[in-house]
Amino acid sequence: MIRPDKNGYYGKKFGGAFVPEMLYENIRALNEVYEEIISSDAFRREYEFYLKHFAGRPTPLYHARNLSDRYGCTVFLKREDLCHTGAHKINNALGQVLLAKFMGKKKIIAETGAGQHGVATASACAVLKMPCEIFMGQKDMERQQLNVLRMQMLGAKVVPSCSGSMTLKDATNDAIRTWISDPENTHYVIGSVVGPHPYPDLVTQFQSVISKEIKLQLAEMGIDDPTHIVACVGGGSNAIGAFYEYIGKPSVALVAVEAAGKGIRSGQTAASLSVGKPGILHGSLSYLLQDDDGQVIEPHSVSAGLDYPGVGPVHSFLFEEKRCMVLSIEDEEALRAAFMLCRTEGIIPALESAHALAAINKMDFRKGDLVIVNLSGRGDKDMHAYQNYKHLLGYEQTESII
Amino acid sequence: MNKLKALFKDKTKKRLSVYFTAGYPSLSDTVRILEGLQESGVDFAEIGFPYSDPLADGPVIQECHKASLRNGMTLELLFSQLRDARHLAIPKVLMGYLNPVLQMGIEKFIDRCRECEIDALIIPDLPFDFYERYFSAPMNEAGLLSVFLTSPSTKPERMEIIRQHTTGFVYITSDHGITGSSVNFEKQKKYFQKVREFFPGIPKFVGFGIQTGEQYNLACRYAEGAIVGSAFLKHIMEFGTHSTSIKKFINQFRYDPGSN
Numbered sequence: 053m054i055r056p057d058k059n060g061y062y063g064k065k066f067g068g069a070f071v072p073e074m075l076y077e078n079i080r081a082l083n084e085v086y087e088e089i090i091s092s093d094a095f096r097r098e099y100e101f102y103l104k105h106f107a108g109r110p111t112p113l114y115h116a117r118n119l120s121d122r123y124g125c126t127v128f129l130k131r132e133d134l135c136h137t138g139a140h141k142i143n144n145a146l147g148q149v150l151l152a153k154f155m156g157k158k159k160i161i162a163e164t165g166a167g168q169h170g171v172a173t174a175s176a177c178a179v180l181k182m183p184c185e186i187f188m189g190q191k192d193m194e195r196q197q198l199n200v201l202r203m204q205m206l207g208a209k210v211v212p213s214c215s216g217s218m219t220l221k222d223a224t225n226d227a228i229r230t231w232i233s234d235p236e237n238t239h240y241v242i243g244s245v246v247g248p249h250p251y252p253d254l255v256t257q258f259q260s261v262i263s264k265e266i267k268l269q270l271a272e273m274g275i276d277d278p279t280h281i282v283a284c285v286g287g288g289s290n291a292i293g294a295f296y297e298y299i300g301k302p303s304v305a306l307v308a309v310e311a312a313g314k315g316i317r318s319g320q321t322a323a324s325l326s327v328g329k330p331g332i333l334h335g336s337l338s339y340l341l342q343d344d345d346g347q348v349i350e351p352h353s354v355s356a357g358l359d360y361p362g363v364g365p366v367h368s369f370l371f372e373e374k375r376c377m378v379l380s381i382e383d384e385e386a387l388r389a390a391f392m393l394c395r396t397e398g399i400i401p402a403l404e405s406a407h408a409l410a411a412i413n414k415m416d417f418r419k420g421d422l423v424i425v426n427l428s429g430r431g432d433k434d435m436h437a438y439q440n441y442k443h444l445l446g447y448e449q450t451e452s453i454i
Numbered sequence: 455m456n457k458l459k460a461l462f463k464d465k466t467k468k469r470l471s472v473y474f475t476a477g478y479p480s481l482s483d484t485v486r487i488l489e490g491l492q493e494s495g496v497d498f499a500e501i502g503f504p505y506s507d508p509l510a511d512g513p514v515i516q517e518c519h520k521a522s523l524r525n526g527m528t529l530e531l532l533f534s535q536l537r538d539a540r541h542l543a544i545p546k547v548l549m550g551y552l553n554p555v556l557q558m559g560i561e562k563f564i565d566r567c568r569e570c571e572i573d574a575l576i577i578p579d580l581p582f583d584f585y586e587r588y589f590s591a592p593m594n595e596a597g598l599l600s601v602f603l604t605s606p607s608t609k610p611e612r613m614e615i616i617r618q619h620t621t622g623f624v625y626i627t628s629d630h631g632i633t634g635s636s637v638n639f640e641k642q643k644k645y646f647q648k649v650r651e652f653f654p655g656i657p658k659f660v661g662f663g664i665q666t667g668e669q670y671n672l673a674c675r676y677a678e679g680a681i682v683g684s685a686f687l688k689h690i691m692e693f694g695t696h697s698t699s700i701k702k703f704i705n706q707f708r709y710d711p712g713s714n
Contacts (some may be wrong), residue, residue, distance in 0.1 A: 070584075074632075076605075077605070232630060232631060329557075335509070342557065344556055348507055
């Protein structure tokens with residue numbers, strides 16, 4: 053477990069709330085009530101109802117026997133890909149929309165990159181009867197037309213974000229700007245463990261259900277702790293969810309996998325921890341891809357969900373404390389791992405999760421090791437990307453190792 | 455003596471401040487605009503340094519930040535321009551987001567401000583704990599005044615903190631919302647009045663959304679003056695940075711105690 057201090061700092065350095073005065077009261081009000089609300093019985097009852105019956109939790113902790121054979125250790129997949137809407141994002145969306153209802157808010161806004169968090173939020177808003185506006189970069193809207201339609205079918209208004217580079221970070225800026233304009237009625241559902249305090253902690257709390265389930269599921273199988281937990285990191289919400297219960301247990305290796313894009317030295321990367329420097333974006337201080345003048349650099353990853361220039365402050369802290377190991381995986385490696393999983397285990401993973409899978413290929417395991425890979429999402433949304441790499445079909449039969 | 459402090463000593467006049475983004479429309483316009491503002495009788499200038507992600511700004515200033523960065527503006531370059539503008543008597547306030555300052559290094563940044571005879575600093579996303587820890591002492595030493603924002607949602611406890619830390623002036627943002635939004639100033643009178651009563655003896659300026667002489671006049675009834683930003687930038691987008699163009703724009707904002 054890990055919590056920030058009262059000002060939102062992890063280890064006195066990362067996090068905080070670097071927001072203009074117009075946003076201060078929103079943040080303060082949220083900070084004042086969120087802990088009490090989300091730990092109340094009334095909230096827990098509702099939240100657990102929707103997690104179980106709407107999102108489909110608990111998700112299986114699947115003993116992947118073929119992968120285990122391949123790597124010579126025991127590999128489990130935490131099947132977040134089986135969640136309703138196709139990824140772990142729904143855990144946070146349901147939690148925050150419900151929290152907004154408890155706070156008496158009348159409207160939800162959210163940002164989305166590829167559309168996963170947008171679809172999750174739109175679904176949560178539909179079932180919980182909240183009006184919903186999703187900000188999405190103009191470029192992303194063009195790239196992800198099906199997700200735009202999904203959100204619209206679910207009743208959300210999708211607002212094109214035409215500022216900056218017209219992608220995720222700009223959609224986030226525009227969502228925050230809109231929140232500034234209507235603080236009293238609106239709740240902003242941020243999609244990852246980023247943003248000003250208390251968002252990183254709030255989202256962490258909602259995603260921690262992943263590792264809470266892992267713990268219970270291992271106990272049911274009579275297994276104590278895993279030796280490794282591997283998860284991909286963009287903003288870092290599925291990773292912190294999978295790590296959360298094990299942070300205080302040094303015997304469990306936590307592996308955070310960043311998107312190297314075309315290579316961490318290529319200038320086309322999203323590996324903020326590997327090549328970024330601490331800086332401020334979206335209201336918190338954390339590792340950030342930026343130039344020498346402190347201007348944010350547009351990231352690149354084949355996976356839209358990892359295509360973010362920053363990373364959650366909690367991950368910066370775990371990284372500097374050496375509590376987690378950070379690996380980076382290039383586009384091509386992730387794609388190969390995705391094709392490999394399809395044939396090996398019969399699961400088409402999201403490109404994000406494929407980064408975590410590719411990482412286990414770079415690690416050495418002993419026979420008794422028990423490795424959990426957080427399979428954060430399913431691959432339906434990435435079919436158009438996979439279509440461009442059809443040459444990878446069947447390659448895993450000729451290569452013993454990806 | 456700090457030129458802004460000297461300006462505030464004379465309490466008989468209402469003041470006008472203009473914000474612009476350095477390096478826009480072209481890199482060499484920074485000093486040219488400062489000259490134009492001084493010639494037009496603007497009381498002090500707010501010089502914005504660009505950031506890739508200006509969270510509190512509307513489309514006009516966003517566009518200026520983007521263009522300025524595209525033009526190649528950096529903090530170092532801006533300071534070298536401002537070093538050459540020291541002869542201009544107009545008080546100069548620097549305004550921008552925290553990240554470029556952090557990357558330059560806080561001490562170095564404040565040192566440069568002192569060299570360039572900057573009078574005050576506005577960093578909207580600078581939290582008070584951070585200000586106290588890293589900015590307050592070196593700013594005092596450099597004779598750099600602090601400016602903090604209030605918004606309609608700012609609570610009295612928060613205003614108290616603002617009062618304690620303000621050495622320059624209080625920046626009253628006219629409404630919820632970002633720069634350049636349209637604001638119904640009539641509706642904000644109560645809020646302006648509340649802020650006026652809370653900060654006796656500290657200069658106050660209203661900003662965000664001031665587009666007309668009428669709005670300027672109304673703001674002046676509750677404060678020492680007002681700040682025009684997006685409207686000015688929109689004007690130079692259309693009419694350029696020549697001093698006659700600037701003068702023409704500035705002439706709309708003359709305080710008329712008889713109006714309203």
